[in-house]
Amino acid sequence: MIRTLRTAVRIGRRRPRGVDLSHPARSPLGSAVVNCAVYRDGQRQQGNLPAADAIRRVREDRPAVPAQGSGGRSRPPGFVWIGLHEPAYEEFADVAELFGLHPLAVANALQAHQRPKVERYAADTLFAVFKTVRYVGNDRSTATSEIVETGEIMAFVGPDFVITIRHGGHGSLGPVREELEARAELLTHGPAAVLYAIADHVVDDYLAVTDAVQDDIDAVESEVFAPAPQGRAPRRFGRAGRSDPSASSAPSDGSDRSVRFARSGHTGRAGRAGRTGRTGRTGRTGRTDEVERIYQLKRELLELKRAVAPLERPLHALATQPSRLVDEDVRAYLRHVADRLTRVAEQVTSFDDLLNSILQAGLAQVTVAQNEDLRRISAWVAIIAVPTMVCGLYGMNFDHMPELGWSFGYPATLASLVAVCLLLHRAFRRSGWL
Numbered sequence: 001m002i003r004t005l006r007t008a009v010r011i012g013r014r015r016p017r018g019v020d021l022s023h024p025a026r027s028p029l030g031s032a033v034v035n036c037a038v039y040r041d042g043q044r045q046q047g048n049l050p051a052a053d054a055i056r057r058v059r060e061d062r063p064a065v066p067a068q069g070s071g072g073r074s075r076p077p078g079f080v081w082i083g084l085h086e087p088a089y090e091e092f093a094d095v096a097e098l099f100g101l102h103p104l105a106v107a108n109a110l111q112a113h114q115r116p117k118v119e120r121y122a123a124d125t126l127f128a129v130f131k132t133v134r135y136v137g138n139d140r141s142t143a144t145s146e147i148v149e150t151g152e153i154m155a156f157v158g159p160d161f162v163i164t165i166r167h168g169g170h171g172s173l174g175p176v177r178e179e180l181e182a183r184a185e186l187l188t189h190g191p192a193a194v195l196y197a198i199a200d201h202v203v204d205d206y207l208a209v210t211d212a213v214q215d216d217i218d219a220v221e222s223e224v225f226a227p228a229p230q231g232r233a234p235r236r237f238g239r240a241g242r243s244d245p246s247a248s249s250a251p252s253d254g255s256d257r258s259v260r261f262a263r264s265g266h267t268g269r270a271g272r273a274g275r276t277g278r279t280g281r282t283g284r285t286g287r288t289d290e291v292e293r294i295y296q297l298k299r300e301l302l303e304l305k306r307a308v309a310p311l312e313r314p315l316h317a318l319a320t321q322p323s324r325l326v327d328e329d330v331r332a333y334l335r336h337v338a339d340r341l342t343r344v345a346e347q348v349t350s351f352d353d354l355l356n357s358i359l360q361a362g363l364a365q366v367t368v369a370q371n372e373d374l375r376r377i378s379a380w381v382a383i384i385a386v387p388t389m390v391c392g393l394y395g396m397n398f399d400h401m402p403e404l405g406w407s408f409g410y411p412a413t414l415a416s417l418v419a420v421c422l423l424l425h426r427a428f429r430r431s432g433w434l
Contacts, residue, residue: 032087034166035177040078042184051095054080058160079160079191083177086112086167099161101125109154112167116307118314126157126318126325128195130202131307132171135212147216147300148209150307155198157325162191164198176201192330199315199337206308206344210351213301217351217358220293224362291366294359301355305348312338312345379428386424387417 038045038054040061049057058078082095089110096106102121108114108129118128132151151168164173180187180197187193318326319334326334390413394401406412428434 032084032091033082034085035083035174036080037177038078038080039187042186042188044181045078051080051082052098054082055098055161079162081162081164081177081191081194083164083173084166087165092165095163099156099158099163101156101163102127105156109156109165112152114152114154116311116314118311118318123324124159126155126195128155128157128198129153130155130198130311132166132168132202133205133209133304133307134170135209147213147297148303150303153198153202155195157191157195159191159325162194164194171202171205173198173201186333189327189330192326195326196330196333196337199334203337203340203344206304207340209304210344210347213297213304213351214347216297217354220290220297221354221358223290224294224358224365291359291362294355294362298352298355298359301348301351305352308341308345308348312341315341375433379424379433383421383424383428386420390417 033051036049036051036054038047038049038057040058058080061078084092084095087095087110092106092110095101096103102125105119105121105125105127108127114129116129116131118126120126130153132153134149134151136147136149149168149170151166151171153171153173154165154167156163166173176197180194186197315334316338319331319338323331394413425434
């Protein structure tokens with residue numbers, strides 16, 4: 001019955017599609033399997049085995065041994081970690097059948113744009129969905145440009161296996177695997193250690209992106225509230241003032257976590273909102289651009305919130321509730337990740353409130369500027385109304401108008417008009433209308 005349900009879900013929810021051989025994460029043979037390795041006692045074993053041979057080797061190697069720090073529970077001494085990138089149905093069907101994955105979880109894993117979550121299937125399988133984020137810096141902002149680019153990482157975690165599926169062009173797990181392989185004492189905790197490393201990697205990216213978004217908010221806040229001279233140099237979002245913009249496309253070859261962010265585009269970026277074509281903060285173009293940038297930031301902040309908020313509760317539950325798959329030592333690490341995720345969620349909420357305040361201030365400034373324009377127009381209309389009225393009066397061509405026979409009537413009228421207009425202009429200037 002389970003096999004029949006699996007087949008129905010696959011046929012109903014997935015369509016066969018070709019393999020993108022041009023993607024750098026693909027192997028030369030076009031397989032979606034990026035890496036498949038066997039780990040025993042915290043060490044990666046030699047050899048590249050197919051998934052079926054790898055899991056057979058793990059399960060037939062030796063009987064389970066007690067796990068330290070897990071209350072005497074037992075676990076296999078080794079496990080297999082399979083990494084895939086955007087697999088097609090045909091590529092993942094055999095893997096799902098081999099590990100007995102739930103058909104609903106398989107359907108979710110093959111389809112991108114899932115909500116972040118951690119679900120338990122049966123008693124020995126966890127299915128986790130993480131949204132990855134990356135800060136994107138562009139020289140110009142458009143209606144369709146993005147500040148935060150998102151992807152996804154799905155993970156199936158069992159007693160002796162971890163299967164990770166990545167969607168999107170960023171968020172590679174290669175550095176995570178290398179860093180975890182360098183920490184053998186952590187890797188001895190089995191698949192739960194891999195789940196922690198993935199969560200830690202994702203939350204690290206959240207922190208980096210929130211720092212970059214905070215720089216953008218600070219920049220737009222200074223634009224809204226600080227006066228600026230006419231014809232000033234364009235300002236940009238991001239950290240263009242802190243690092244060389246030309247380094248935004250330069251690769252980084254370090255191995256630490258900060259360098260991993262650099263390879264994802266988190267450093268050396270010139271922000272995306274180039275202020276070209278501005279007429280100064282008091283100009284209508286500048287005020288409109290500021291409001292548009294605030295809306296743009298709010299839209300991208302909403303995308304970040306959708307990645308962070310749904311994950312907060314299930315990750316906290318995973319870190320605090322006892323589980324057969326996650327021992328106490330790994331839960332301590334997960335609690336640290338959950339605390340940092342809570343910090344990110346609080347930052348995102350505060351950013352949203354701050355942007356609302358900046359938006360209201362920007363809209364108020366636009367309204368004030370429009371009122372200033374109306375007052376200026378009204379003042380000039382009042383000044384022009386005086387000669388218009390006098391000229392209209394004397395243009396009616398009546399026969400009996402006393403001033404028409406006066407020899408000084410014309411120069412006196414002109415002098416009076418100029419004097420009245422100058423007096424009105426001075427009065428409006430002193431009142432701030434001109």
